[in-house]
Amino acid sequence: MQVEYERCAGIDLHKKTAVTTVMITHPDGRVQEHTRTFSTMTSDLLALDDWLRAHDVQIVAMEATGIYWHPVFNILEASRPVLLVNPQHMKAVPGRKTDVKDSQWITDLLRHGLLSASFIPPAPIRELRDLTRYRKTLVQERAQEINRLQKVLETANIKLASVATDVTGKSGRDMLVRIVAGEQDAAVLAELARGCLRKKLPDLRLALEGRVQPHHQFLLQQILAHMDFLEQSIAKLQQEIDKRLVPYQEAV
Numbered sequence: 001m002q003v004e005y006e007r008c009a010g011i012d013l014h015k016k017t018a019v020t021t022v023m024i025t026h027p028d029g030r031v032q033e034h035t036r037t038f039s040t041m042t043s044d045l046l047a048l049d050d051w052l053r054a055h056d057v058q059i060v061a062m063e064a065t066g067i068y069w070h071p072v073f074n075i076l077e078a079s080r081p082v083l084l085v086n087p088q089h090m091k092a093v094p095g096r097k098t099d100v101k102d103s104q105w106i107t108d109l110l111r112h113g114l115l116s117a118s119f120i121p122p123a124p125i126r127e128l129r130d131l132t133r134y135r136k137t138l139v140q141e142r143a144q145e146i147n148r149l150q151k152v153l154e155t156a157n158i159k160l161a162s163v164a165t166d167v168t169g170k171s172g173r174d175m176l177v178r179i180v181a182g183e184q185d186a187a188v189l190a191e192l193a194r195g196c197l198r199k200k201l202p203d204l205r206l207a208l209e210g211r212v213q214p215h216h217q218f219l220l221q222q223i224l225a226h227m228d229f230l231e232q233s234i235a236k237l238q239q240e241i242d243k244r245l246v247p248y249q250e251a252v
Contacts, residue, residue, distance in 0.1 A: 001112050002113070003111055003112060004110075004112060004113030005059050005111055005113070006058070007022070007025075007056050007057050007058045008022070008023055008057060008058060008060070008061070008111050009021060009023070009052055009055075009057045009060045009107055010023075010060070010062065010103050010104070010107030010108075010109070010110055011060065011061070011072065011103060012099045012102040012103040012106060013062050013063055013065045013068055013069060013072060014040075015040065015068050016039060016040055017038065017039060017040065017099070018038045018039075018045070019035070019100055019102070019103045020035065020036055020037070020038060020048060020052075021033060021100070021104045022034045022035075022051075023107045023111050024055065025111065033104065035100055042071070045071060045075040045076075048072075048075070048076070049075050052076070053079060058081075059081045059083065060076055060080060060083065060110075061082075061083040061084075061085055061106050061115050061117075062084065063085060063087045063106070064084045064085065064086060064087065069084060073120070082120075083117035084120055085106075085115050085116065085117060086118060124247075128244050128245070131240055131241050131244070138237065139234060141230055142230045142234070146167070146168055149220065152219045152220055152223065153167070153220075156210045156211060157209070157212075158207065158208060158210035158212065159206075159207040159210075160172060160175065160204075160207050160208065162203075163197075163200050163203045163204050163207045164197060164200075164204075168227070170194055171192060171195070171197050173224075174192040175192050175208065176220060177224070179212055179220060180217050180224070184210075184212060186204075186206070186209040186210075189208045190205045190208055
C-alpha cells in the first residue's frame with residue numbers, strides 16, 4: 001500500500017492522557033515506531049510538541065473525543081497540520097483494545113492516507129463560535145427564568161400572562177416590582193399599564209387580584225434580579241461579538 005506520509009503521528013486521546021505513536025518510513029521501506037504517553041496538562045503538551053518536532057513529524061491525527069481534543073489541538077496546530085477524525089471512522093476495525101495499539105492504528109491509517117479530517121474553522125471563527133454559543137445559552141436561561149416567573153405568578157393567583165402578551169415588558173415589569181414591594185391592590189397595579197395595554201384595564205384588574213404570599217415576593221425578587229443579570233451579560237456578550245464581527249461584515 002502506498003505511503004502518503006513518511007513522518008506522521010497518531011494520538012489516542014483521553015481526558016488525562018495522550019498516547020502518541022510516531023511512525024517514520026525510511027527510503028528502504030523500514031518503518032520505525034516510537035510511542036510515548038503524555039498527560040494533557042499544558043506543560044506536557046508542550047513537551048509532546050517538542051517531541052514531534054524532534055522527529056520532524058509532518059502531520060498528526062487524533063480522534064474527535066468530546067472537548068478533550070481542544071487543548072491538544074491548540075498546542076499542536078501552529079507547527080503542523082492536525083487532522084481531527086471521527087472516531088467511528090477508525091473504530092470500525094475490531095481487536096484494537098489498548099491505548100498503545102489504538103495510537104499505532106491511527107498512525108498507520110494516517111501514514112497510508114486513509115483518514116478523512118473533520119472541518120476545523122480557523123481560530124478567529126472558533127472564538128466567535130464560543131461567544132455565540134454562550135450567548136445562546138444565556139438567552140435560553142433567560143427564557144427559563146420567564147417561565148419560572150409565570151409559574152410563581154400562577155401559584156399566587158396572578159393571571160397577568162392571560163392579559164399581557166409580555167409579562168416582562170415595561171408595564172409588566174413595573175407591576176412585578178410593585179408586587180415585590182408589597183402592593184396588593186389590583187386597581188393600583190393595573191394603573192401601571194402603558195400604551196395599548198391600557199385598553200385592557202378591566203381585565204387587568206381581574207388578573208391582578210391575587211393571593212401573593214411573602215415567599216412569592218421573595219421568589220419574584222430573585223427571579224427578576226437573575227433576569228437583570230442575564231440581560232446585562234447578554235448585552236456585554238453582544239458587544240464583544242459585534243466587535244469581532246467587524247472583519248466579516250460582508251459575509252454577515
